[in-house]
Amino acid sequence: MGTKLCSTASLGLVLLSIMLALLLPFSSCHEEKAIDKLESVERLVLTTVAGPESLAFDRRGEGPYTGVSGGRILKWQGKGCGWTGFAVNAGNRKEWCDTSDVSLESMCGRPLGLQFHNATGVLYVADAYFGLLAVGPKGGAARRLAASADGGRFNFTNGVDVDQGTGEVYFTDSSTRYQRPDYILSVITGDSTGRLMKYDPRTRKVTVLRRGLPFPNGVALSGDGNFLLFAETGSCRVVKHWLRGPRTGAMEVFAELPGYPDNIRRTARGEYWIALNREKINLNGGGITEDEKATEGEAAAAAAEHPVAVRLSREGKVLEVLLDGGESTSVSEVAEENGAIWIGSVEMPYVEVYKL
Ligand SMILES: *[C@@H]1O[C@H](CO)[C@@H](O)[C@H](O)[C@H]1NC(C)=O
């Protein structure tokens, strides 16, 4: 079975090259791949705030930048300087917002998805409460670009990606009904009020591309910009939405996942890292099949490890699975940049880095 390549006492993330037949029902489309990575670990620790959900790198390759509890966007300046403030999500932000207290979120905002447009240096921010925001390359107070579409207010702005060629911004509102602290309700009630949207910086208009989605979350454009992928957390899938060509506007399933997907990041090779908040659970009130019971039993016997991310090929095949090493960890984003894997989590007070 799997070869354990590296185990650490930190987040406990272990990357295994595994034949998943034992663990996961989707293993039939899984290529085995021995990977020699996750060498050294560095932990970029936050102090008063927590929850680096998304990670972005600017056009000079600097960063990561991340949005944290309290509403700030921070920049990692290297070991010497650590995290410094880069931007805030509102001009009238209060200092008392700088805490990890979730109950203040609706007042202070909560930056989730982040992405740069490299040509202009603008950083786009999906703030769960304040909507789609943008801030220039020097940082400062972000300006609000949109907080509603077609008359419907955003209640849970979440993922964002930018077409580096056209500058168009794609983003999600996970739910019209539920806000971030109630995300679990959105998932268990099968709430399908999420939307996938596009913001055009030239016309400053928002177009709704898809509505009625079960918790749309992270977004990533394909390398050629012909389609985008979005994580559909409520259905444990990654969905492909065509933006160009004969199938423009059509949607298809790109991958079924062993957990609830959060952010998606394309790698320089054109593959995708999908972070998983948690392993898939049966939410339909005891309707577990005999097959599922058997799989769960074997999985528990094999190891109390949970998948926290998958790497997908350009075609949606699972190439690699990242396991949590037995520690329950909720991962929000996995980004491969500058020869390292960077892991963000909406719950943890740090970003974890593994050298490739
Ligand atoms: C922007 O450019 C930097 C430096 O080349 C690169 O690391 C980063 O991935 C680019 N961002 C995007 C979204 O393409």
Ligand SMILES: *[C@@H]1O[C@H](CO)[C@@H](O)[C@H](O)[C@H]1NC(C)=O
């Ligand atoms: C937004 O979410 C809040 C909290 O879950 C809810 O009370 C409110 O009704 C939602 N807004 C809409 C328009 O559904």
